[in-house]
Amino acid sequence: METPKRAGDAPIALDLKAGKRYSWCSCGLSKEQPLCDGSHKGTNFTPILYKCPEDETKWFCTCKATNGQPFCDGTHNK
Ligand code: FES
Numbered sequence: 294m295e296t297p298k299r300a301g302d303a304p305i306a307l308d309l310k311a312g313k314r315y316s317w318c319s320c321g322l323s324k325e326q327p328l329c330d331g332s333h334k335g336t337n338f339t340p341i342l343y344k345c346p347e348d349e350t351k352w353f354c355t356c357k358a359t360n361g362q363p364f365c366d367g368t369h370n371k
Contacts, residue, residue, distance in 0.1 A: 295337050297321040301355025304365030309345040316340035317353055317363030327353035327363070 298321030305327045309315060316329040320338035323330040329340035341363045345351075354362065356369035 295320075297338065297357035299356050299358070300326045302369055303355065304352040304369070305355055306350055306352050308350050309348065311345055311347045313345050315343045315345065315363075317343060319357065319362065321355075321357045327355050 297319060300318070300321040300323070307315070307327070317327055317340055318325075318329045318333070319341050320333040320336050322332035322336070324332065333339060343351075343363055352365045354365045354369070358368045359366045360368065
């Protein structure tokens with residue numbers, strides 16, 4: 294299994310809008326972190342979709358090692 298590229302050392306907060314879908318980059322190659330920009334093409338990775346139920350701020354993982362995709366679970370500190 295391929296290992297994702299570590300894209301950052303800290304999560305990124307995004308202000309999300311209710312009903313909108315967000316595609317979290319799982320490969321670490323996107324230049325639009327933490328979201329997918331299509332750079333996973335040719336890898337075994339696909340983005341993780343998150344449909345936001347309400348307006349909210351969420352912290353998205355950039356180290357790509359979280360166990361709570363697509364959100365940060367503090368794994369980047371281990
Ligand atoms: S660019 Fe990383 S999953 Fe799409």
